Amino acid sequence: MAPQTTWQILVAAFPRLLSYGIRVTIPLAFLSFALGLVIAVIVAMIQYADVKGLRQLCRFYIWLIRGTPLLVQLYVVFYGLPSVGIMIDAFPAAVFVFAFNEGAYMAETMRGALESVSRGQMEAGYCVGLSYLQIMFHIVLPQAFRTAFPALSNSLISVVKGTSLAATITVMEMFRQAQVINGVYYRSLGLYAETAVIYLAFCTVITWLQHKGEKRLSAYGGNR
Amino acid sequence: MMLDIRNVHKSFDGKEILKGIDLQVNKGDVVAILGPSGSGKTTFLRCLNFLETADKGVMTFDGDEIDLAEASKTQIAAVRKKTAFVFQNYNLFLNKTVLQNVTLGLTLARKFPKDQARDIAVKALERVGMADRLDAYPGQLSGGQQQRVAIARGLAQSPEIIYFDEPTSALDPELIGEVLSVMRQLAEEGMTMLVVTHEMDFARNVSSKVLFMEGGYVIESGTSKEFFEHPKEARSREFIRTILEGRQ
Numbered sequence: 001m002a003p004q005t006t007w008q009i010l011v012a013a014f015p016r017l018l019s020y021g022i023r024v025t026i027p028l029a030f031l032s033f034a035l036g037l038v039i040a041v042i043v044a045m046i047q048y049a050d051v052k053g054l055r056q057l058c059r060f061y062i063w064l065i066r067g068t069p070l071l072v073q074l075y076v077v078f079y080g081l082p083s084v085g086i087m088i089d090a091f092p093a094a095v096f097v098f099a100f101n102e103g104a105y106m107a108e109t110m111r112g113a114l115e116s117v118s119r120g121q122m123e124a125g126y127c128v129g130l131s132y133l134q135i136m137f138h139i140v141l142p143q144a145f146r147t148a149f150p151a152l153s154n155s156l157i158s159v160v161k162g163t164s165l166a167a168t169i170t171v172m173e174m175f176r177q178a179q180v181i182n183g184v185y186y187r188s189l190g191l192y193a194e195t196a197v198i199y200l201a202f203c204t205v206i207t208w209l210q211h212k213g214e215k216r217l218s219a220y221g222g223n224r
Numbered sequence: 225m226m227l228d229i230r231n232v233h234k235s236f237d238g239k240e241i242l243k244g245i246d247l248q249v250n251k252g253d254v255v256a257i258l259g260p261s262g263s264g265k266t267t268f269l270r271c272l273n274f275l276e277t278a279d280k281g282v283m284t285f286d287g288d289e290i291d292l293a294e295a296s297k298t299q300i301a302a303v304r305k306k307t308a309f310v311f312q313n314y315n316l317f318l319n320k321t322v323l324q325n326v327t328l329g330l331t332l333a334r335k336f337p338k339d340q341a342r343d344i345a346v347k348a349l350e351r352v353g354m355a356d357r358l359d360a361y362p363g364q365l366s367g368g369q370q371q372r373v374a375i376a377r378g379l380a381q382s383p384e385i386i387y388f389d390e391p392t393s394a395l396d397p398e399l400i401g402e403v404l405s406v407m408r409q410l411a412e413e414g415m416t417m418l419v420v421t422h423e424m425d426f427a428r429n430v431s432s433k434v435l436f437m438e439g440g441y442v443i444e445s446g447t448s449k450e451f452f453e454h455p456k457e458a459r460s461r462e463f464i465r466t467i468l469e470g471r472q
């Protein structure tokens with residue numbers, strides 16, 4: 001192979017890194033985020049409705065997840081669980097861990113957002129004959145999502161960056177790909193910086209979408 | 225008699241707030257519920273619509289007897305269908321437009337078709353003078369406008385009776401008039417209303433009956449003419465005097 005300058009290596013690596021970013025990192029992040037959001041909404045609604053028994057379970061889940069490192073959670077699920085006969089492929093294992101991890105944080109976000117919707121609206125809903133779930137889905141949750149939107153965007157960004165940890169459980173995502181290329185060319189600074197720039201680009205796009213989203217959501221004016 | 229309420233009791237944290245309230249309401253009555261702060265007026269009204277569960281009490285609504293302490297879901301739904309509630313702080317659905325605020329109960333709870341719900345809503349909003357703001361969100365309206373939309377939301381349910389809990393207390397003074405005039409118009413059209421209020425002019429000139437509460441008891445009840453011109457109880461006289469003095 002002809003000797004290559006660092007610059008040439010970086011240019012050649014770029015489409016490969018980007019392709020893994022788009023094909024693996026982004027789907028991994030969005031899948032984890034979407035699943036995490038579903039978990040978060042359910043956990044937050046259980047606490048909001050104060051469902052006896054289940055509420056304690058939700059607190060336990062949040063306590064457990066927030067009190068342990070994400071990397072350790074990945075190891076437990078991917079390297080630990082097979083010893084008790086639970087084998088999960090690397091990609092689904094990563095989705096599972098990221099979803100439950102970010103889900104715990106987003107559950108707290110959503111719980112706060114639900115609490116911020118005035119209970120009076122719920123009473124008004126009852127008075128016009130709506131059921132609890134109708135009130136939740138048509139009135140309380142939409143407002144809670146709006147309140148939670150910036151924090152949820154932060155969570156999405158955090159998940160996108162967090163997917164790089166999946167490299168440690170053999171998921172061939174963008175960062176793992178950078179490690180592989182670096183194993184051949186030994187250009188740590190250049191290759192990892194290049195990878196960082198792609199993450200930065202992804203997160204910049206999300207931030208831009210967040211601002212657009214916030215503008216649309218603010219259409220119905222402030223809460224008086 | 226349309227509504228007969230007997231012996232309503234309610235405690236919070238072991239403290240008895242309502243100590244046996246009675247009230248009879250005929251169709252077309254406008255009852256002003258008066259009393260000093262903390263006398264239990266809001267609690268009483270909320271018990272009637274099951275926003276609070278009374279500890280004791282019986283309500284006979286159109287001949288149906290309902291135990292306020294042990295009403296079934298169906299009974300509660302039936303009562304709510306015949307009543308509307310207007311809150312002190314409006315409680316409009318903040319993520320819904322004016323029109324949607326009024327149609328939501330019709331389409332979701334009563335399963336009216338969309339266009340029929342819209343017609344009903346527009347008519348209700350016309351009655352309160354808000355039909356020109358169908359697409360506004362509550363956050364874009366003044367307090368007086370929000371309260372009028374809230375009244376329209378209640379009217380759209382075609383209630384037999386509307387409960388008002390201090391509908392003008394959260395409003396700037398210059399906005400009180402527009403809400404009171406809507407209420408006065410409803411009264412003139414024969415709507416049955418229960419109104420907790422500190423607006424003495426309304427109580428005196430618009431309402432037909434007065435229920436004066438203090439310390440969880442009914443101190444005096446009767447026609448508003450009697451109450452204001454010949455109050456029977458010393459406490460009533462004192463209350464009327466303090467209110468009038470506080471206004472000068």
Ligand SMILES: Nc1ncnc2c1ncn2[C@@H]1O[C@H](COP(=O)(O)OP(=O)(O)OP(=O)(O)O)[C@@H](O)[C@H]1O
Pocket residue numbers: 236237241259260261262263264265266267268
């Ligand atoms: N949910 C509650 N929990 C505990 N105490 C309550 C609750 N709601 C009302 N109270 C108490 O009951 C008493 C009566 O309250 P209520 O709101 O019915 O009075 P009110 O006559 O409407 O007064 P105001 O004119 O100030 O509105 C007050 O002492 C209040 O603190």
Ligand SMILES: [Mg+2]
Pocket residue numbers: 265266267389390
């Ligand atoms: Mg009150």
